[in-house]
Amino acid sequence: MSLKVDRDSMAFTFKGGMLPMTVMELSSADPERIREQLAGKLSQSPAFFQHTPVVLSVEKLDEPHLALERICAVCRAHKLLPVAVRGGPDPVKQSAWALGLGWFPPQESARARTLESVPTTGAEPEPVEEAMAVPEAGLPQGGRIFRGTVRSGQQITAPEGDLVVVGAVNAGAEVLAAGNVHVYGALRGRALAGIHGDTQAGIFCRELHAELLSVAGNYKRLEDIDPQLLGSSVQVVLSDDQLGITSLA
Known part of the structure; x- marks a missing residue:
């Protein structure tokens, strides 16, 4: 029996590749606090919030049960698309799967791209450098x-x-x-x-x-x-x- 597959009859192929993924690292599980900060960020940088896929990192939270569905709804209302959860105990994993999200184990020394941690206080974190991005006339639109x-x-x-x-x-x-x-x-x-x-x-x-x-x-x-x-x-x-x-x- 031949194991060769006619490529014309194939519906898909698996392919090595990497999709950039933003990590939203949560230090608060309160959906209203998250909503408030996202609203502020959306007003500052509306171009970034264009249905961006995000991984919700809950590694800093010490809560066995999260209002995960509400947090996801807040994200979607602000043009962010949760696709997976990283970290958390088994109930969090089960909730993620029930919502159709992926789940990743905790990553102790992650260098993943972080959208921004939700601070424990209401203050915005200070920028690393002031006026980092300067628009240039010679750059294409949005550069x-x-x-x-x-x-x-x-x-x-x-x-x-x-x-x-x-x-x-x-x-x-x-x-x-x-x-x-x-x-x-x-x-x-x-x-x-x-x-x-x-x-x-x-x-x-x-x-x-x-x-x-x-x-x-x-x-x-x-x-x-x-x-x-x-x-x-x-x-x-x-x-x-x-x-x-x-x-x-």
């Missing part, structure tokens, strides 16, 4: 420029256009854009272009040492990159569902 070093654990996002980083991206940092990512410095962290599926997007950097490169969900890790390209100026573009990395020198 963003960041001046300075993107530090470990930091995430810089351009949800509607290109992202230009005038500086370095340290290990453990992430830069993401709906369009292209340009790094005028050393890229040691993670760079993700075309985060909404734009296959024409690309990554361009002056000095490549990236932990991970991704265009429209197709990715390469550091160990998959030709060592001869490390330390050089490169462009990363998608061709036939494969990432191609070529020198710009």
Whole structure:
């Protein structure tokens, strides 16, 4: 009996890839407090809240039973789409599954992209740097420029256009854009272009040492990159569902 499958008769195929995912780390289980903060964030950055998939991290909460359905409803009302829960005891896991959500085990030292922790006080957390994003006339609509070093654990996002980083991206940092990512410095962290599926997007950097490169969900890790390209100026573009990395020198 032949195990060969006629590709024309296949309804789907599994494919290796990575989809960028935002983690919303909760330090309060009160849906009204979450609603209040999300409303403020929506007024400040309406472009970011465009049906963004989020993972609800409940690892900091010490509550066996959560109003998970209400929290999800609050998120959806503010254009966020909960797709999974991370952490929590077995009742939380069962609630997530009952709501049609995925569940991930706790991640002790996660470097996942965090939307923002809900603070235990009503005050907004202070920004790491003031005036980090400065609009530029030469950038496409919705583009963003960041001046300075993107530090470990930091995430810089351009949800509607290109992202230009005038500086370095340290290990453990992430830069993401709906369009292209340009790094005028050393890229040691993670760079993700075309985060909404734009296959024409690309990554361009002056000095490549990236932990991970991704265009429209197709990715390469550091160990998959030709060592001869490390330390050089490169462009990363998608061709036939494969990432191609070529020198710009």
